Amino acid sequence: MTKSIKTKAADNIRILAAAMVEKAKSGHPGGAMGGADFINILYSEFLNYDPSDMTWANRDRFFLDPGHMSPMLYAALSLAGFYSMEDLENFRQWGSVTPGHPEVDVERGVENTSGPLGQGHTMAVGAAITERFLAERFGEWLSHKTYAYISDGGVQEEVSQGAGRIAGHLGLSNLIMFYDSNDIQLSTETNVVSLEDTAKKYEAWGWSVSIIDGNNEGQIREALTKANAETEKPSLIIGKTIMGKGALTDSGSSYEKQVETHGMPLSNAGASFEKTISNLGGDPENPFAIFDEVKEFYENRKAELKEAAAAQKAKQAEWEKANPEMAEKLNGFFSGEASKFDFAAIEQKANTATRGASGTALASFAGKIENMIVASADLSNSDKTDGFLKKTTPFKKGDFSGSFLQVGVSELTMACIANGMALHGGVIPVCGTFFVFSDYMKPAVRLAALMELPVKYVWTHDAFRVGEDGPTHQPVEQEAQIRLLEKLKNHSGENSMLVLRPADANETTVAWKMAIENTSTPTALILSRQNINDLPVEGNAYESALQAEKGAYIVLKPETKPDVVLVASGSEVATLVDGAKLLSDKDGLKVQVVSAPSEGLFRNQAADYQESVLPTGVPRFGMTAGLPVTLAGLVGENGKTWGLDSFGFSAPYKVLDEKLGFNEENVYNQVKELLA
16 A cells, blocks of 8 residues: 555654664664654644744744653654754764753754653643733734643653643643553553553543544544644543554564663664664665655645744734734743843832742732743742732633732642743743742752743742741751752853842842843742841942842951951841851951852852952851751851751741851850851
């Protein structure tokens, strides 16, 4: 039987995917070969984008969840003209544009960095929410689809529960997900680890579910057509696919549906690479080739896409002409530039908790930074993101006129959704929870740092002063962990994250200024539950706090060379100020006090500035409510740090301050001991 052009194209994807892994001697061919039929129909018939303008804001998005199936994506995108055969031959090699797991590269059609399973499709939920947010404000002409591709592993990862629940609850009918259900995972068949009815699970969450033969182009087309017509629910297409479709042994017998083809080259897995390539219609001696008729078919598709995009852009131009102010606003949303805001106008209460100061700042942003979306993991009244919520409304099915996302108790889901929002573009995602629960978020925070996404994290209840809630809720080691991302460079050579722990309300305003103006990396704001005394300043407190933009600055400066330098971040700075007064009053010591909200940013400053803040040869004492290692780089090997070296304890926070030595008397005693 003569193959159809669609079958030839899918087989071409299978050949290229298998060849990439074979040449690299590393990778995952089986799933890519099974998913080729779906990806081919999606790209050749349904996915709308402009091949000549890949960053077009109104394009459909495709989010790949199983990053190990990168050969399938690269192969499909090579048919579409975005990767050369040389690119595919260099799969997984140094300096190539085809890394083992896809890394966001919008110009080539890669919308997200994927790898840790479950995160990719959850990012798609964030993109779909963003599309609804923008269409609500600018009109349905801006509407487009978000497609996601998930595997058995992604369905099993716990984050899929949050993604499925939220997408169904919000009725994201613009979200269409294909579940590549091939019954095989890396080390077993799926029936060894699960007996759940995935279709019923998603139906219970409010999804429209179809079950099809995932290698049948007619059924794929029918399911995608149905999903595109859906107006009430997100769609899940469960495609029963064949792992390693087309694989043969040396004897010519089928080697499909084998666990081994999931995670190693075909020739290592027990199949014959040569026989498989021949079976699929390729040349084993030259597998890196696009069939002539497939090349022509995709060239025709490219022309169709350009024509369709031009028509949509013409409609957009008419809208822009009729609505110049709205058009300017929309362009501003997608410009990637920092929002203009008068931070000096924010009025902070005296001696307040920094979480409260953050809430005041957020309240002032509401309605003025119009593309900000704030989310909270069922803690808005505690993490004070409710300052923003009180001036808007939460998203609900059919109504995205507000700007707040209630995600429920699902921190990792929230962080992944925020990444998807940032990847879609046009909005500023903010998400809040207690700092100790950042442990649930770190996989997504790490990907935000890798992808260079300007997500803002509001992490409150920053220390043992959570008090009566006890050690389960008291962060000790979390600050040391998250500050490692200040030391880790991203691929643009910048600190991969900006981590800020402000010392009082005015520093919190400045921290928010820095967060909003940071458009190239994620920003973390680490904030106190308890009230903090304002730092002593002469003149305008906000103007003084602007010194925090250098990462560390002098709060108290003696008239002559200091005898000792005291350094901290957050609430401990005020404790050092009190301790410095004791040292000065009782012993006549000249004490310099430094607030260091971001060591990473401070170390980017000029050497002479660093020297002025932390002069060499002067003893240094640090205080941190976290692990002492948090301040090691600032205090130096000859200094001394007072911190916690154990989990916290359940007691009122003022009792804990006393028992654990976080008071001015202990600052005095520790510095005297250091100087002795």
